[in-house]
Amino acid sequence: MRFGHIHGSADTVRVLHLTDPHLFAAKAGDLRGTVTYDALRQVLAHYEANDWRADLVALTGDLIQDDSAGAYEHCRELLSSLGLPIHCVPGNHDVRSLMRDALPEPPFIYCGSAEVSNWLIVNIDSCSADRAGGSVTEDELARMESIIASSNAEHVLVCLHHPPVPMGSAWLDTVGLDNGNELLKRMQTARRVRLAIFGHVHQAYDVAHDGIRIIATPSTCRQFLPRSDDFALDDRPPAYRRIMLQTSGEADTELIWVNDA
Numbered sequence: 001m002r003f004g005h006i007h008g009s010a011d012t013v014r015v016l017h018l019t020d021p022h023l024f025a026a027k028a029g030d031l032r033g034t035v036t037y038d039a040l041r042q043v044l045a046h047y048e049a050n051d052w053r054a055d056l057v058a059l060t061g062d063l064i065q066d067d068s069a070g071a072y073e074h075c076r077e078l079l080s081s082l083g084l085p086i087h088c089v090p091g092n093h094d095v096r097s098l099m100r101d102a103l104p105e106p107p108f109i110y111c112g113s114a115e116v117s118n119w120l121i122v123n124i125d126s127c128s129a130d131r132a133g134g135s136v137t138e139d140e141l142a143r144m145e146s147i148i149a150s151s152n153a154e155h156v157l158v159c160l161h162h163p164p165v166p167m168g169s170a171w172l173d174t175v176g177l178d179n180g181n182e183l184l185k186r187m188q189t190a191r192r193v194r195l196a197i198f199g200h201v202h203q204a205y206d207v208a209h210d211g212i213r214i215i216a217t218p219s220t221c222r223q224f225l226p227r228s229d230d231f232a233l234d235d236r237p238p239a240y241r242r243i244m245l246q247t248s249g250e251a252d253t254e255l256i257w258v259n260d261a
């Protein structure tokens with residue numbers, strides 16, 4: 001499915017990666033001292049105020065914090081104004097039924113896929129009920145493989161909430177992805193996967209793993225301290241990432257810290 005402007009010929013695809021906004025029904029709701037509604041608004045204002053323009057948004061989970069439909073309404077209202085297709089997946093703090101009800105139609109696409117230029121973007125669900133860690137079910141792995149198999153796109157971007165690899169942070173790695181190795185193996189087997197992006201870890205990460213680049217973007221609100229064995233906050237500001245998917249299969253990215261938030 002294609003949304004927004006259609007690329008007639010192969011072209012760079014620009015992805016605005018936003019993750020873990022943790023909104024509340026109350027606009028004044030705060031996550032460990034950061035008012036998450038204001039932080040997301042400031043991130044979006046930074047995007048709007050600059051020249052760089054995205055073709056689509058990847059929103060990789062933890063949209064809300066308080067299990068409320070109202071928080072999803074805020075999410076819808078803030079992000080709709082971008083005028084872009086918004087691919088979203090649930091995070092462990094999301095409530096799938098509320099999320100699907102609140103974001104049922106374009107510009108929001110829940111766990112969908114899209115071909116843009118010579119890239120295929122596949123969004124997968126990595127959440128398990130009632131726990132912070134995740135796993136990708138066999139059904140979901142098979143769905144990913146079948147979407148890739150039925151596309152002629154040369155390159156694939158996979159979006160999910162949980163990290164496919166350990167982060168080197170003891171506490172975070174107890175709430176990571178149980179079957180990250182299996183996911184990586186299946187992405188390898190699918191051959192054309194060049195990049196996987198995720199949230200959950202509220203910090204920046206960027207490694208290559210057997211030819212697949214794996215990138216985390218910090219939250220649009222509060223950050224965690226990288227490589228910390230115990231839970232610890234990082235005082236870095238809200239952030240987002242610009243991702244340029246090149247026709248060659250490479251990706252260039254730019255991490256933006258929004259310091260005025």
Ligand SMILES: [Fe+2]
Pocket residue numbers: 020022061062091093200201202
């Ligand atoms: Fe989160």
